[in-house]
Structure formats: structure tokens, C-alpha cells
Amino acid sequence: MEKKYTKPFGNSISASSCFFSSFSVKFCSLFFGKKEKPFDLVAIPKGQVYKDFNVWTLVRRDDEKAMTDPETGKKLKYEEINPKKSIIIGTIRMGFGHWRIAIALASAAHKLGLKSYLLDLMSFTDTSVAKSIKFLEGYYNGFSRLSQNWKWFNEHIWEKITSKTSLTLDSSLQQRLLSSFFVPAFKNIPSEIPLVAAHPWVGHAAVLSGTKKVITMIPDNLPLAFWLVEGSIHTIQSPSAYMGYRTLINMEKGPAIEKCIPKEDIILAGHYIDYELTSNIAKDCKARIKRMNDGQPRRLLLTMGGAGAQALKFADIAKYCKKYIEEKKASLLINMGDHKGRWEILKEHLDKDNIKYTMHDDWKKTQKFISEMDEKENSVTGVHIFLHSDFYGAVYATNLLMRHCDIMITKPSELSFYPIPKLFIQRVGRHEAWGAIRGSEIGDGTKEVTTPDILHRVLKTIIEDDDLLKMNIDFIELNSKAKIYDGALEVVRIATN
Template sequence: MKYTDDFVKPFGNRISRSSLFFTRLTVKFSKMFFGKRSEPLDLVAIPKGEVYKNFNVLTLVCRDDEQAMIDPETGKKLKYEEINPKKSLIIGTIRMGFGHWRIAIALASAAHSLGIKSYLLDLMSFQNTSIAQSIKSLENKYNLFSRLSQKWKWFNNHIWENVTSKTSLGLDSSLQQRLLSDFFVPAFEKIPKNIPIVAAHPWVGHAAVLNGCDRVVSMIPDNLPLAFWLAEGSIHTVQSPSAYMGYRTLINMEKKYPIQNCLKDEEIILAGHYVDYELKANIAVDCKARLQRMKKKEPRRFLLTMGGAGAQALKFADIANYCKDYINESKATLLINMGDHEGRWQILKEHLDKDGIGYTMHSDWKKTQKFINSMATEKITGVHIFLHKDFYAAVYATNLLMRQSDFMITKPSELSFYPIPKLFIQRVGRHEAWGAIRGSEIGDGTKEVTTPDILHRVLKILIEEDDLFKYNINSIIHNDKIKTYDGALEVVKIAMS
């Protein structure tokens, strides 16, 4: 594969000189702020955290990073082992928002169910390197603009919608990520070249390919085809037929010159939805439990999920206020996962207190898991807030709560593809719109609801009546039969073949 300086024709397609110039200029300025490129990282594997307890995943850390090897529970140094490429794979991600991390967990779950050993490589975890510092800087800006888009309508309509769709659409975006990813190559330089690497973010895919790794799979989460996600030299997987067609033909990705070369059929695979094995394997059981709660007239359980940027606090306050009487009458229960957003929780708390809405706080991970388990057999009422400092717990609480919930209220992000009835609230970026389109078309979610009056109307129907609820459940059962939710399992099989 060509080195970054020689890479000027993504997939053999020409882009304009002006696009090439500005792309290189943007990357050059970015790298100036990142600082000196890190030396090659010498990585080893340790059995650390909940991801090891749940899925036997070993976390990759620097050999000389004593602090990273400390077990937070015991305070003792963990024993490490070398990376062994035999019957194993590396799951590469970045802890930027919740989506890329959630997809990585889905892969870990699938690999564990298939008896495949997995290593977790999180570019954000190498705290004392320019790799993590650069990603953190970009994440802070993304989160700021995401929150601003929810507060300022003009900014959202005229700036953020374009940034999250048109800016990432053209092939120059793929080139830009390629050039930028050269900065992340040090994380891969001492990794065995023959171990499969599954990338939950294009920076991982590009960096692995640039390092000469020959078994790289790039997972594309977006249903809207964007060149941003393409990492030439890897195999790409998508979640839906429309995404397959769009990426296969590089639709609308030309930059001045027409597309001459499409992706080859062996370079892209329709895998299905990236869903954890535990959720996939228990679809029938969970749907049956939902229908039984419906027949017993138990409170409808709504799971509200805060995104990684923390942009939905005011929408959650509006939903809670509208559902106040339903909650008091035991017709609705709200399960609000705030993730690790302490600041956003304070905003929501002010509104709940002002509106006289009581709540129960869950912030101890062990007790949270015990409570969620109890929901399988007990009637749950009121409003429950979930807030955890640990990043894994902040993300995975949603996965656990999904099995015990009736509806999930979420923006149409990576959660669009999960097997639970979904009410889609306003997107945070235009690229997310197609997640809601996918969910509504296959019947396991609503259309995107963008205004409070429509949201309230939909909530009223979902709480007081059963027809939409039953339709969503029947659609999920049908989708499961045709293996719609098998994507994570398929990705692991593709990586290992």
C-alpha cells in the first residue's frame, strides 16, 4: 500500500488539485497542534476491567506504563502477556463519544461467543502520547459543536448539518483521514502483522493499513454513505442494503472529477446490524417479556439514552415533564442513562426538581447490575437515573437496560440498529438521519421526531395504546429470523477467515 505522501487517488479516482491542496493544508495545521509524533508503542496485554470480566478481552497498554497496569479494584499491578496472533483478533477503537466504544463491545461479545480471543486497542487510552492528546482535542470540539447544534437552530441548520454530511462526503475526506492517520501509526508498529484487526473507526483502519497489516476489517456504522469511513486496503462491512449500494458505487463522492472506479465486491460486505451476542441471542425471550408486561398493564418502560456528546439533557427534561402524570399513575416508567455526564445530569436535575419529579439515582455499578437483573421479575415504577464515572459502565448500562425495557428513546445513532422498539428523537448531525430511516423501514423504530408537539403525540400513543408497540416487536422477531441483527458475528467471521 502506498505511503501517505503518495496517496492522491482514493480507490484509483482523481480528485482536484485544490481539494488535494486544502486537504494537505488542513492535516498539516492539525498536526502542528498535536505536537511531535510518538515513538513506536511497545504494547502488551493485561486482564483489566469489566470488559475482561464479561468477555475475556485483554486490554493493550504500553509495556512501560506502570499506572495503566494497576488494577483499580485491588491496587495491585496486573501481570501482562505478549500479543499472540493465534486464533485471536484486535478490536481497534477510539473512546470518542459512546458509539465507537459500543461497537467495539459488540465485537468483543461476538468474538467471545465464537471462542475467539480478542485484544482491545483504544487509541484514546495511551494518555501520555500525542495520539491520545490529539484525539481528545478533536473530541472536545466535536462535543462542543454537537451541544451547540441542539441549542442554536441556525447553527444546526446552516453549519452542523453540512459539516456532518457534505464535509465528510467526498473522496477528499477519505484522503484527509488517511493523511491524518499517519499520526496514529506508532500504535501499530510493533503489533504482529498477521493478526486480524477490526477497526471501529477509520483512523484505526488507515493506521493499520499504513503499517502494513494485511488483515484489516473496517466497520462502517453510518447508513448515509460518507467517504470519511473508507480505509483503502481494508475490507469494509456495512449494516444495511442501502449502505452497501452507496459505498459499493461511491455514490455522490466525486470531487470535481467523475468517479471512474467503484469499490470491488470483495472490498465491501453486507454484514448486518452490529449487535452484542447477548442481545441477539435473547431477542425472543426479551420480546416475549415485553408482550407479557403489556398484557398485565404494567408501566411502559422507556429507556432514555444520553449520547457521548451529552446533547439531549433538555429533551429528556421535556419528556419527563410530559410523562409526569403517566409516571404518577404507574402507566410509564423512565430509565434515564446519563452515561458519565455529571455536568449534563446537573442540568436535567434542575428541571426535574423544578417540575416536582422524583427520581432514584443509580451510580454504584455493582448495585446497578443487581437492580437491572431484578427488573426481569419485578414491577418497576417512577424515574430512575443511571450515572457512572467508569466509561465502560456508562456505556454498557444501556446495553443491560435494553433487555429489560419496552421502548428506547434515542437519537438515531449507532443505537438505531439494536433489537428493541425505538422512538427516535432529533438527530445530532445530518449523517444520523439515515439511522432513523433504516429503523422505521424495517419496523423496529419510529420515524425521526423533531418537534416537541409530535414527540408528545407519539408518546401518548405509545403509552396509552398497544398497536405500534406490538408492530415493532413483531418486526424485530421477523428481522431476527432473516439474521438482520447478526452483523457483529459476521464481522468476526470475516476477520478470521
């Protein structure tokens, strides 16, 4: 099928683009070898994601290590995949965004009484499937970090790679061909179970394997052909992105585009947000207003991205906010994810600037600390660092902290769409710029702040004054009433109807 796929959505692309797409995939095959035999998958109740959302993890039947409980060291009982009242959430542990979206789906499915099976292509560690993704992720993460430290590279190379090379229809073709490597992970899954893909490689592989209903969740607010999976239903988070994807705007590669995506294959769903967050928006906004009126320290949540590119920016923010922290006008809660190396860089700067901090690296203790944040007035002061080796904890700590913080400081990634006031710092790739545009236009975030002097000015304003924070809170409540944040629930409904 993949050899014949040369006209995405019925549109022609240049012969040279077809050749290059095929060549690049053949080049990858030299590194990762031939395609593997279909995986024999079973489901196990593993990790915190099972405890929180009844998510069963799909593993290979013969993978003893994957089937072992890391807490007890005992082999977990498994069960066969059951198609009844269930969905498969397909993702890739590649950065934090795709996993965070998968968690939002799991939360929505749990709310609707469904059983979720998690299929993470990166979890099949000793296979060419995971090795190929790890290889590609390594380059992406390295270039992302470089873009934050080398202005010329960011402006002249990385900004173009992250926008133009993924924009045109040949990118969709290339991802289709590349995804043929991942088909073995899907071949033995019952085809009648709906599959929701939080990454296009998952979507393409599911379509190629014969899955009857595939939902492709598109996270980007900038229309890029990279995300398109022909043969699936696409869900979109914003009206502007819907128009762009529906009409394949600016995606020509050679011949003009003559056909759009059929209206039956694309749906404006809304923002992909966990039910635990959407159902508590009114309560959490009320708590922010109370802290503001009571003059409590402004709680600033800083979130490290999956590529770990913001360590120096966090150090600059901490240094600028030092006087506010000492005066108990602000507190910093910094989630470093699982980036031990990046934490060492930040730690060096905090120590040099004599900024004291409290470390949180035990997941159970972290959960307890977060759950008690609002029990006492002025209970959260100073700087708190969160660092967890478990990938779920590394990602989900941000979600838990959101409910108890006033402002989230983040690059405009998947977090652009979350219902918390946001200060957007410099993007990592041009495609992320449209996340900040979405947040600033619907009123729950700032414009993208790219230079230290502007960042310091905005920090001063949001700490010393209340008007911007109050405006963001008002718009979050309005957006909630308009169901803008209910996209995850909508995606699950689409998948199961």
C-alpha cells in the same frame, strides 16, 4: 505512503482538495508535534470488559498507571500479544458509538471462542496520539451540544458539516493523512493478527503500519467517504448503504468517479449487535408482550449520547410523562452515561418540576438492579437515573437495560440498529437521519421526531395504546429470523477466515 496517496480507490480529486487535505494535517502537527516512536504494547486483564468477554487491553509496557488495577491498586500481570485464535478490536473512546460497536465485536468473538485484544487510541493518555484525538473530540462535542440549543446553527452549519464535508473522496484522503499520526500504536503489533476497526482512523493506521488483514466496520447508513479505508475489507449494515458505498455515490470531488470499490472489499454483514442481545430476542419480545398484556407501566429507556446533547429533551420528556409516571402507566430509565455536568442540568429541571427519581451510580448495584427488573410484577416504577464514571459502565448500562425495557428513546445513532422498539428523537448531525430511516423502514423504530408537539403526541400514543409497540415487536422477531441483527458475528467470521 501517505504522501503518494492522492487517488482514493483509483479516482482523481481536485488539486485544491489535495492541497487542503495536506495543509489541514500539517496544521494539526503544529499542535501535536512530531510522530512518536512505535509503542511497545503488552496485554493486561483489566476492567469489566475482561470479566464479561475475556478482552485483554493493550497498554504500553512502560505505562505504570495504565497497568494498575483501579479496584486493588496493584499492578496487573501482563502477557505478550499472542496471534493464535485472537483478533484485535481497534476503537476510539470518542463518544459512545465506537465503543459500543467494539463491545458488540467483543461479545461475538467471545461467543466464537476467540481472544480479543482491545486497542483504544484514547487510552494512551500522555501521547500525541491521544492528545490529538481529545482535541478533535472536544470541538465535535461542543458543536453537537450547540446544534441542539441553537436552531440556526444546526440548520445552516452543523447539518452541512456532518453530511457534506464528510461526503466526498477528499475526506477519505484527509483521514488517511491524519491517521499517519496514529501509526506508532500499531507498528509493533504482530501483522498476522486480524484487526477490526470501529473507527476509520484505526483502520487507516493499521493499513499504513502493514497489518495484513484489516476490517473496517462502517456504522453510518448514509454513505460518507469519511468511513472508507482503502486496503481494508469494509462491512456494511444495510442494503441501501451497501449500494451507496460500493458505487461511491455522490462522492465526487472535482473529476468524475470512474472506479467503484471492488466487490471483494465490501460485504453486507448486518447490524452490529451483541450476542447477548441477539440470542435473547424471542425471550425479550415475549416479556414485552406479557408486560403489555398485564397492564404494567410502559418502561421507557432514555439514552444520553456521547456528546451529551440531549439533557433538555430528556427534561421535556420527563415533564410530559409526569402524569403517566404518577399513574404507574409509564416508568423512565434514563442512562446519563458519564455526563455528570449534563446530569446537573437535568436534575435542576426534575427538581423544579417536582419529579422524584432514584439514582444508580454504583456499577455492581446497577447490575443487580437490572438483573432483578423482571422478577416481580410492577417492580419498576417512577424515574431511575443511571450515571457511572467508568466509561465501560456508562456505555454498557444501556445494553443491559435494553433487554428489560419496552421502548428505547434515542437519537438515531449507532443505537438505531439495535433490536428493541425505538422512538427516535432529533438527530445530532444530518448523517444520523439515515439511521432513523433504516429503523422505520424495517419496522423496529419510529420516524425521526423533531418537534415537542409531535414528540408528545407519539409518547401519548405509545403509552396509552399498544398497536405501535406490538408492530415493532413483530418486526423485530421477523428481522431476527432473517439474521438482520447478526452483523457482529459475521464481521468476526470475516476477520478470522
